[in-house]
Amino acid sequence: MKLTAHQLKFIDNYLKYSGIEFMDIRYEMADHIASALEERDGDFYDEFKDYMRIHKAELLQSNRKFLRLATEKAYNRLFANAVKPWAIALVISLFLLLFLFKQYIPLENLSEDIQLAATVLFIAVIGSVFHKRLFRGNRFSVTAKLTSSFALLLYVCLVVIRVDKLLAGTILLPVYYTLMIFMMIVLMITNYQQERLYKLKYN
Amino acid sequence: MKNSQLYKGSLTTIIMKLLEENGRMYGYEITQKVKGITAGALNITEGALYPALHKLEADGHLAVEVEKVDNRLRKYYKLTETGEKETVNRLAELEGFIKNMQALVGSSNLKLGY
Numbered sequence: 001m002k003l004t005a006h007q008l009k010f011i012d013n014y015l016k017y018s019g020i021e022f023m024d025i026r027y028e029m030a031d032h033i034a035s036a037l038e039e040r041d042g043d044f045y046d047e048f049k050d051y052m053r054i055h056k057a058e059l060l061q062s063n064r065k066f067l068r069l070a071t072e073k074a075y076n077r078l079f080a081n082a083v084k085p086w087a088i089a090l091v092i093s094l095f096l097l098l099f100l101f102k103q104y105i106p107l108e109n110l111s112e113d114i115q116l117a118a119t120v121l122f123i124a125v126i127g128s129v130f131h132k133r134l135f136r137g138n139r140f141s142v143t144a145k146l147t148s149s150f151a152l153l154l155y156v157c158l159v160v161i162r163v164d165k166l167l168a169g170t171i172l173l174p175v176y177y178t179l180m181i182f183m184m185i186v187l188m189i190t191n192y193q194q195e196r197l198y199k200l201k202y203n
Numbered sequence: 204m205k206n207s208q209l210y211k212g213s214l215t216t217i218i219m220k221l222l223e224e225n226g227r228m229y230g231y232e233i234t235q236k237v238k239g240i241t242a243g244a245l246n247i248t249e250g251a252l253y254p255a256l257h258k259l260e261a262d263g264h265l266a267v268e269v270e271k272v273d274n275r276l277r278k279y280y281k282l283t284e285t286g287e288k289e290t291v292n293r294l295a296e297l298e299g300f301i302k303n304m305q306a307l308v309g310s311s312n313l314k315l316g317y
Contacts, residue, residue, distance in 0.1 A: 005274050028253065029253075032249060035232075066254065069254070
């Protein structure tokens with residue numbers, strides 16, 4: 001049997017509500033299921049139910065392994081960007097800039113402003129994730145892993161631990177701010193590059 | 204896939220060999236091809252096939268092309284340049300393994316018993 005657009009949508013929705021949330025794995029699984037069903041005759045819903053009864057566990061297992069690989073891929077891309085010549089030049093420039101800045105205005109005085117900016121950024125990142133989830137936008141694995149890493153880094157360092165307070169008055173404070181700003185920039189650039197790759201591939 | 208470590212260890216080599224012969228293939232096509240060649244004796248499951256394909260892709264041995272076919276997206280896999288070299292190495296390794304196993308199993312000094 002040849003599947004209709006409605007039946008294909010049904011398969012996609014079924015997988016989405018079964019926890020296969022990322023588009024880059026879901027469409028491949030949907031194609032696999034559709035190809036298998038097209039070789040069968042009979043009622044679509046009966047055949048689909050029968051297929052999922054046998055194969056659902058395998059598909060979910062495949063999804064779990066895919067997510068682990070996506071996390072690995074996200075960190076590998078992040079690391080590859082972080083050691084590029086432009087990134088090394090950026091980290092050195094940032095440190096020198098902050099070190100010079102510290103001579104005129106103590107970084108400790110900006111602590112609350114940085115805290116506020118980080119909180120706003122954190123809310124914006126979390127908001128964008130929830131927006132996509134609520135409105136069922138297509139989410140892709142590697143960018144999702146990068147966004148969650150970005151949010152976690154912000155939340156732990158700037159909101160939970162308050163590293164700035166621990167390092168106040170020491171030479172390590174500009175080093176800390178340098179690394180935080182650097183990590184955020186590299187995360188954003190990697191995320192942007194990955195988004196473009198996904199758009200090229202799937203749009 | 205048959206629940207045997209022998210088959211599991213050879214899965215990526217099987218995939219790479221098929222891609223070497225067929226140019227580019229999609230997931231379901233690979234499972235059907237293997238089923239056809241082995242007359243149904245070897246059945247690759249989704250839980251074994253896709254993680255193997257994704258790992259080969261992440262390692263740079265496979266490249267991916269996405270196309271719209273019959274109202275849905277389909278992901279085709281093909282060997283990269285490094286993938287082609289790796290296929291030659293893995294096939295040579297597998298041939299050596301099979302040769303050694305045949306020599307061992309066929310040897311009159313080796314008695315296999317359970």
